Amino acid sequence: MAEKVMVKGTEAIGEAAIRAGCRLYFGYPITPQSELTEYMSRRMPQVDGVFLQAESEVAAVNMLYGAASTGHRVMTSTSSPGYSLMQEGVSYIAGAELPVVFVNVVRGGPGLGDIQPAQSDYFQATKGGGHGDYRLVVYGPESLQEAVELTEKAFDVADKYRNPALILADGMLGQMMEPVEFPDFRDLSTLPDHSSWAMQGAKGREPHKITSFDINEHVLEQMNLRYQEKYKKIIENEQMWEEYKTEDANVIIVAYGTMGRIAKTIVNMAREKGVKAGLFRPITLWPYPYEALAKLADQAKLFFTVEMSMGQMVEDVRLAVNGKKPVEFYGRTGGVVPTPNEVLAKLMELI
Amino acid sequence: MSYKIKFKGPESLSGKEFTYCPGCHHGIVHRLVAEVIDELGIREKTLMVAPVGCSVFAYEFFDVDGTVAPHGRAPAVATGMKRAMPENVVFTYQGDGDLAAIGTAEIIHAANRGEKITTIFINNAIYGMTGGQMAPTTLLGMKTTTSPYGRSAENEGYPLHMAEMLSNLPGVAFLARTKVNKPQDVLKTKKLIKKAFLAQIQGKGFGMVEVLSTCPTNWGIPPVEANKWLEENLVPEFPLGVYVDKVGDEK
Numbered sequence: 001m002a003e004k005v006m007v008k009g010t011e012a013i014g015e016a017a018i019r020a021g022c023r024l025y026f027g028y029p030i031t032p033q034s035e036l037t038e039y040m041s042r043r044m045p046q047v048d049g050v051f052l053q054a055e056s057e058v059a060a061v062n063m064l065y066g067a068a069s070t071g072h073r074v075m076t077s078t079s080s081p082g083y084s085l086m087q088e089g090v091s092y093i094a095g096a097e098l099p100v101v102f103v104n105v106v107r108g109g110p111g112l113g114d115i116q117p118a119q120s121d122y123f124q125a126t127k128g129g130g131h132g133d134y135r136l137v138v139y140g141p142e143s144l145q146e147a148v149e150l151t152e153k154a155f156d157v158a159d160k161y162r163n164p165a166l167i168l169a170d171g172m173l174g175q176m177m178e179p180v181e182f183p184d185f186r187d188l189s190t191l192p193d194h195s196s197w198a199m200q201g202a203k204g205r206e207p208h209k210i211t212s213f214d215i216n217e218h219v220l221e222q223m224n225l226r227y228q229e230k231y232k233k234i235i236e237n238e239q240m241w242e243e244y245k246t247e248d249a250n251v252i253i254v255a256y257g258t259m260g261r262i263a264k265t266i267v268n269m270a271r272e273k274g275v276k277a278g279l280f281r282p283i284t285l286w287p288y289p290y291e292a293l294a295k296l297a298d299q300a301k302l303f304f305t306v307e308m309s310m311g312q313m314v315e316d317v318r319l320a321v322n323g324k325k326p327v328e329f330y331g332r333t334g335g336v337v338p339t340p341n342e343v344l345a346k347l348m349e350l351i
Numbered sequence: 352m353s354y355k356i357k358f359k360g361p362e363s364l365s366g367k368e369f370t371y372c373p374g375c376h377h378g379i380v381h382r383l384v385a386e387v388i389d390e391l392g393i394r395e396k397t398l399m400v401a402p403v404g405c406s407v408f409a410y411e412f413f414d415v416d417g418t419v420a421p422h423g424r425a426p427a428v429a430t431g432m433k434r435a436m437p438e439n440v441v442f443t444y445q446g447d448g449d450l451a452a453i454g455t456a457e458i459i460h461a462a463n464r465g466e467k468i469t470t471i472f473i474n475n476a477i478y479g480m481t482g483g484q485m486a487p488t489t490l491l492g493m494k495t496t497t498s499p500y501g502r503s504a505e506n507e508g509y510p511l512h513m514a515e516m517l518s519n520l521p522g523v524a525f526l527a528r529t530k531v532n533k534p535q536d537v538l539k540t541k542k543l544i545k546k547a548f549l550a551q552i553q554g555k556g557f558g559m560v561e562v563l564s565t566c567p568t569n570w571g572i573p574p575v576e577a578n579k580w581l582e583e584n585l586v587p588e589f590p591l592g593v594y595v596d597k598v599g600d601e602k
Contacts, residue, residue, distance in 0.1 A: 024435055050434045054427070055460040062424040062457070066400070066431025069418050074431075092421050199416035199432065201396035201439050207365075209410055210418040 004179040010036035010077070012144045012180050013103055013167060014043065016151035017075045021186040022101070023049035024074040026063035028056060028082060031115040032171040033105035036077045057082040061089030068098040069210045071198025073155055073191065077103035079171075080121050081112060084129070090164065091130025095212025097227075099158035099194075101151070102136070102166045105174035108335030116335025117171030119257060122312035125168045126286040133224055135231045137165040137238060138285040142261040144178040150283070152183055157238060159192045161230055168285060170308065172258040172337060231287075240283035241292055245271070249278025251351060252296050254317045255306045256282050258337070263306055265340045270347060277347070285313070293320040302351060303327040306343055308336070361385035363394045365414040374574025376564035377406050377473065379531045383541045384442070384471060385413060387548055397440045398432050400425040402449040405479040409444045423454025426461035429468040440551060442469040448478045451487040451511050458517070465522025465556035469547045472513065472559055475566040476585060483569030487511035490588055495569075510588055514561045518594035524556030525549070526595040530563040530586065532578040546598045555597050563589055 007015070014036045017025075025040040037053065044051035050067075054060035060076050067074045078086060083104040093100055106121045108114040123129075125138050137157050141147035147169060154165035199208050214220045242260075245267055246252065255263040260281035270277035280296060282289050297303075303321055305314040305328070314329045321327050330346045332338045360366065363385035371377045388394050394415055401409040403422035410417030420428040425443035433441045450458050450472050461468065477495055478484040484497040488510050492501040514528045527543040530536050540562060547558030563585045565577035572580060 024431070026431065052430070052434060055456055058424065059427040059430075059457055059460065062421060062427035063431035063434070065420070065424075066418075066428035066433075067435040068431070069428075070398075070432055070435040072435045074435075088421050089424070096418070199398050199418060200436065201398065202414070202416050203395035207414055208416045211410070213407075213419065 004181050006177055007144065007180050008035060008177050009144050009147060009169065009173045009175060010105065011039045012148050013077070013151050013169070014039040015182060016148040017101065017155070018043055018047055018049070019183055019185050020073065020152040020155040021188055021191050022073045022075045022155065023047065024067045024072055025050070025076065026052050026054050026060045026067070026074070027076045027078065028054050028060050030079045030082045032107055032174045033077050033079045033103065036103065036105070057085035058088065061086040061093070064100050065089055065093050065096070065098065068093065068100045069096070069199045071194030071200060075101045075103065077105065079105045080107050080109050080118070083121065083124070087124070087130040090136070091132050091134060092212045093164050094130070094134035094136065095132060096210050097162040098164065098210070099162050100164045101154045101158055102164060104166060104168055106168065106170045108333065114335045115171065117258060117337055118308050118333065118335050119170055119259060120309035120312065120333060121168065122285065122307070122309060125166055126288070134227060135163070135234070135286055137163060137234060137287070138168050139165070140168050140256040140260070140283060140285045141173060142257055142281065144173065144176070144180045147173060148180055148182060161234055163230065163234070168257070170258050171335070235287040238284060239287050239289045239292070241289040242281040242283060244279035244281065246278035246280060246296060249276050250299060250301045251275055251277045251304060251347070252280050252300045252302070253277060253304050253306060254280045254293070254313070256285060256313060259306055259308055262338065262340060266343050266347070269340055269344050273348070275347070275351060288316045288320070290316070290320040293317065294322065297321050297324040300325050304347055304350065305329045306338065307331045308338070309333055361389045363388040363397070363414050365412055367411050369412060370408060371405065372568040374565055374567035374577055375405070376531050376562065379537060380471060380473065380540070380562055380564070381409065381412055383537065383544055384444070386541060387545045388415070390545070391548060391552065393440045393552070396438065397442065398436065400429045400432070400441070400443040402443070402445040404446040404449050406444055406446060406473065407480070423449050423452070424457055425449065425454065426457040426466070426468070426470065430461055430464070430466050433466060433468050440469070440548065442471065442548070444471045445473070446479065447472070447474045447476065447486045447488040451513050458513070459520070462517045462557045462559070463520045463522045465524070467551045467554060467556060469551050470557070470559040471544065472561040473564045474561055474589065475564040476510070477566050477569050479566050479569055490584060512589065514559070514589070514594050517559065522556050523559070523595045524597040525558040527593045528561040528563065528589060528591050530581065530591060532565065532581050543593070546596065549598045553598065
């Protein structure tokens, strides 16, 4: 580990990807993540990597598909409308079981929306977005240090399961600056060997075929069942969350990403007012840590979900709590970030 | 009595039986591409991108590493492969619905970047797999299931000429339009396909061969008539020839 350096969020993620062994980046500028694309255009030539600005997000995601099919570590980044355009490719990449890393720095929507931070892509990120039965491993970092660590992890998890992973950040994380400690550069020779399936030329072996389809419905069903087995393993092994002051809490705030970070302040403010509040912060948004959250239903009298959306993750909170305790919601949208005071006022109304 | 094999199928074909309709030209063009790959000795480093459409199974017919791109995106997928594996040979195989409609942006930009890939473009002026709908290359007046009164310029615009359009881009190193409805055309087309691969191998840029082809099933005419129809109708609309050649004479 090196010393701490002051960096911008988008650039921190880009540098983390390079240190994790990513040597091919394809992307298209869109606010508020354009600096990541710009950063990669500077850095990739310095590490003998490939940077290519695609003509569209549709092309970028398909370049990713092609490069990933050769067994290399690859990444793209975008923001909400761009990620919508990529959904065709996301579905194909999931179907072809290619290990790629996506970064979506979420902004206000729907449609063109604005360029301010939001969390309203949660449904698209965790429930699909593209067609078919598929899942991405989705990480929701709260700080730049966590974003750096999760970016590295995303590459490893993608490789381990041959499945795409997604860093779901928001405009706040993308645009803020913080001190970050970067991991060392990964020795490329220690990266997982993908020669057993990757397209590298059929020298001395049977040709490798990578597809997301089979015209026979029974074969396609078997492929889907195989995906589900993989997803089951991911659910068993990859759930991540953080609990903050939950030991004695009877009011559980549930929030992720930037909102999860703000919620820590809200917990402290509530405690000053004598409210035993605690925070449950999912780090993997898929697989969602349902069981860990459900455990808190025994001690809590109230769950309070706070999001920078009109209420998307709250549905997963309700699934976890399963009617055992009330689940309330507060959210701002369109790129408005809730202040601790307004959330606290809402909380005090509820109890 | 002993026999000596004088003639056999190309090694770059898997031997899997083609699934194409009788009279369709995909089988001929597949064979030509495979023969070229054999002759260039590049089978073990060739990566192919099959399209969406009738030739979606092309990746199974070739004995090389292969994948299937989303509809129209083959040039982008091939770009990702080639950038990751610059020493390999990458080709896409695309129909007119794939390349000239949904994938217009991808082919133009791959060609304009001078992407060192090779594209085999099958133009039969119709959508095959989905059952004979209008393509961007459908001729004026031509009846299809979605232009039942005949394509009109006023409503659907004009047949799109991809070879002419792409020939204006400096990244293109080899570009030709050809046909395979007669034996002499088959031999000529093979030479053109070889040059499109050489454009890539020599690092000169993007190479494409557009092959005017028949679709007897969706045209609703027998194969022999389809070959004649191609000659009388497609060729006048889509002029044959070599549009760009930076490869030079083959040694």
